[in-house]
Amino acid sequence: xxxxxxLTLQAALASLSQAVQHYPSVWGHYDVCKSQVxxxxxxxxxxxxxxxxxxxxxxxxxxxxDPPNITCGDPPETYCALENxxxxxxECDATTEELAxxxxxxFDFEGRNPTTFWQSTSWKKYPRPLQVNITLxxxxxxxLTDDIVITFESGRPEQMVLEKSLDYGRTWQPYQxxxxxxxxxxxMEPKTVHELTQQTLLDIICTxxxxxxxxxxxxKTVRFEIKDRFALFAGPRLHNMASLYGQLDTTKNLRDxxxxxDLRIRLLRPATGATMVDEYNxxxxxxxxxxxxxxxxxxxxxxxxxCVFEKDRLSCECEHNTTGPDCGRCKKNYQGRAWxxxxxxxxxxxxxxxxxxxxxxxxIRPNISSLGVANRNQARVCDSLMMRCQNGGVCxxxxxxxxxxxxxxxxxxxxxxxxxxxxxxxxxxxxDTLFPLPGPTPLPLLTASVLALLQGAL
Ligand SMILES: [Ca+2]
Numbered sequence: 408x409x410x411x412x413x414l415t416l417q418a419a420l421a422s423l424s425q426a427v428q429h430y431p432s433v434w435g436h437y438d439v440c441k442s443q444v445x446x447x448x449x450x451x452x453x454x455x456x457x458x459x460x461x462x463x464x465x466x467x468x469x470x471x472x473d474p475p476n477i478t479c480g481d482p483p484e485t486y487c488a489l490e491n492x493x494x495x496x497x498e499c500d501a502t503t504e505e506l507a508x509x510x511x512x513x514f515d516f517e518g519r520n521p522t523t524f525w526q527s528t529s530w531k532k533y534p535r536p537l538q539v540n541i542t543l544x545x546x547x548x549x550x551l552t553d554d555i556v557i558t559f560e561s562g563r564p565e566q567m568v569l570e571k572s573l574d575y576g577r578t579w580q581p582y583q584x585x586x587x588x589x590x591x592x593x594x595m596e597p598k599t600v601h602e603l604t605q606q607t608l609l610d611i612i613c614t615x616x617x618x619x620x621x622x623x624x625x626x627k628t629v630r631f632e633i634k635d636r637f638a639l640f641a642g643p644r645l646h647n648m649a650s651l652y653g654q655l656d657t658t659k660n661l662r663d664x665x666x667x668x669d670l671r672i673r674l675l676r677p678a679t680g681a682t683m684v685d686e687y688n689x690x691x692x693x694x695x696x697x698x699x700x701x702x703x704x705x706x707x708x709x710x711x712x713x714c715v716f717e718k719d720r721l722s723c724e725c726e727h728n729t730t731g732p733d734c735g736r737c738k739k740n741y742q743g744r745a746w747x748x749x750x751x752x753x754x755x756x757x758x759x760x761x762x763x764x765x766x767x768x769x770x771i772r773p774n775i776s777s778l779g780v781a782n783r784n785q786a787r788v789c790d791s792l793m794m795r796c797q798n799g800g801v802c803x804x805x806x807x808x809x810x811x812x813x814x815x816x817x818x819x820x821x822x823x824x825x826x827x828x829x830x831x832x833x834x835x836x837x838x839d840t841l842f843p844l845p846g847p848t849p850l851p852l853l854t855a856s857v858l859a860l861l862q863g864a865l
Pocket of ligand 1 (some may be wrong): 512513514515516517521523524697698
């Protein structure tokens with residue numbers, strides 16, 4: 408029997424935990440979904456936005472190669488070194504364990520010497536291109552939290568594209584292009600991640616940083632820089648995660664940018680180390696990858712702090728009366744209002760936006776009996792237990808939520824800007840623009856200024 412593997416790991420990202428140590432009160436961990444608190448009304452549940460810990464996601468993926476028979480060793484082949492066509496001691500044989508290079512070796516524990524790696528057949532069909540698609544599928548939406556790092560055992564490819572899917576592989580979008588010559592390969596101007604700004608963060612770039620210099624044997628990695636993009640909001644050492652979380656909360660495109668169900672590494676042209684391909688020594692040209700790093704967390708819409716891997720599938724352990732693999736809907740009998748994702752705001756606990764029981768209404772006015780006692784069976788609009796006023800609203804006599812200026816609705820669950828001309832800032836589905844934030848602005852200030860803006864608009 409296979410035991411579920413709990414993903415609530417103790418080990419956080421090294422640099423993030425560093426940030427926690429330095430700035431414990433600036434931003435929340437979001438690692439607790441609810442807690443019991445004592446109030447005048449007794450022991451009640453307090454609900455918070457929560458998410459699973461980030462972890463190594465390569466343990467939970469399925470890998471597919473296209474073409475499927477592109478792995479070396481069937482029939483056995485001998486390879487030569489790229490730098491030296493006479494050094495031919497790399498042998499691949501699928502039937503011998505020590506000489507086989509199956510795809511799993513891209514994801515095993517790499518810490519031993521020599522490394523273990525997947526390897527393709529050589530470029531024996533030159534001049535037809537040697538192209539391989541490596542697809543990593545999670546069958547679950549996940550959120551990336553750290554750089555994607557691909558370590559090549561041989562030279563890094565001269566052309567490759569990293570792509571992502573958000574719909575289980577039905578459609579694909581490029582994440583980044585890589586080439587020794589971006590103009591020549593993709594008719595794109597070469598750029599680096601350091602040229603991006605808050606406004607251009609979602610731009611797809613072609614970079615030459617990870618394709619050149621095959622001779623430097625220690626320069627083996629190809630990277631997709633997640634943290635550098637985070638740093639545009641959170642500062643160089645990610646010390647202001649509140650700013651990032653606030654931005655993720657209000658800008659759907661930004662959130663979706665780091666969300667994936669699948670990744671595809673498209674290897675388009677292997678390292679040749681020269682402008683000309685040596686047609687008489689084609690066994691020098693191939694792809695070999697020793698390691699792929701993907702750090703992330705299950706996307707649970709801030710309604711779960713753990714994610715389980717059961718029957719080869721990841722799913723969130725939903726709280727807040729939600730259900731579904733991503734906690735993307737309300738449980739049966741808890742559809743008292745429309746489902747809504749939790750919110751990182753206000754820092755540090757966020758807003759749970761829990762699903763409410765069906766039997767909320769109709770709202771009955773307080774029925775003062777002849778004895779002057781309110782009818783015990785009357786429906787409550789709000790209380791401190793299940794029907795909590797959201798977004799800082801205050802419950803009055805269980806009959807109404809007194810909402811802060813920016814919110815409305817029975818439980819203050821709706822931003823006032825909804826339905827207003829122009830809609831809510833940052834809530835547009837297409838053509839989103841990011842709000843440039845001065846780096847170290849604490850989020851409460853931002854929220855206050857947004858509220859002030861909204862008040863002004865009303
Ligand atoms: Ca390996």
